[in-house]
Amino acid sequence: MPRNLDGEAPRRGIKREERRCAIVTIAQRHFAEHGFGGASMSAIAAEIGGSKATLWAYFQSKEDLFAAALSAWLDEIEPRSVAPSQGDARQRLIDYCTAFMSAMLTPVAETIFRLIVAEGQRFPELGRAYYRRVLLAHHLMLSELLEGQLRAGRLSPRSRAPSSLRAAEQLLEICMCRLLVRRVCGLELDSSADAIAREAAEAVDMFLHGYGSRPRRAR
Secondary structure (H helix, E strand, C coil), X not given: CCCCCCCHHHHHHHHHHHHHHHXXXXXXXXXXXXXXXXXXXXXXXXXXXXXXXXXXXXXXXXXXXXXXXXXXXXXXXXXXXXXXXXXXXHHHHHHXXXXXXXXXXXXXXXXXXXXXXXXXCCCHHHHHHHHHHHHHHHHHHHHHHHHHHHHCCCECHHHCCCCXXXXXXXXXXXXXXXXXXXXXXXXXXXXXXXXXXXXXXXXXXXXXXXHECCCCCXX
């Protein structure tokens, strides 16, 4: 009886993609623990249960495998949710900043940041990809939220930055500066949900001190 070939090519494609994903997952752990230079292709291949030839069948070089590992990490922290739509201007900004800070303090985000610092000179595209897919995406999303609050009269255009995008950058930088410095310096860091919410509220209040809509004084 002739073999039914319907679906065989797709199944092979699925298995190949599953194998590729498994390789990337294992490689991520090696790159996270040892960096690019310290990670061994032989060790990665051994954990997979094959030889380096197995890796070459999926990736042309160690650099290609590193790029795939980075892309998979970025997929995990790339913003996908919409900006908060409930509450007053302050509460919406606090909710957004809380979600942003929570995402930036995850182990995946910390790993990416460490690799950018360690490998950025060798792989400048690493930092550019992180900025484009994560930070800039957050800036643009928050910028839209700020524009909406400006149109509603909840923020003052008289004291705004040159653009809402610049204002969004400033707010998110305020959010992360203290926590990021403490983490980079190896200091103790409270990253609990309550601590992050408190940090977000303080950052937003500081931001609104300069950008908040002020009541008109009676003459």
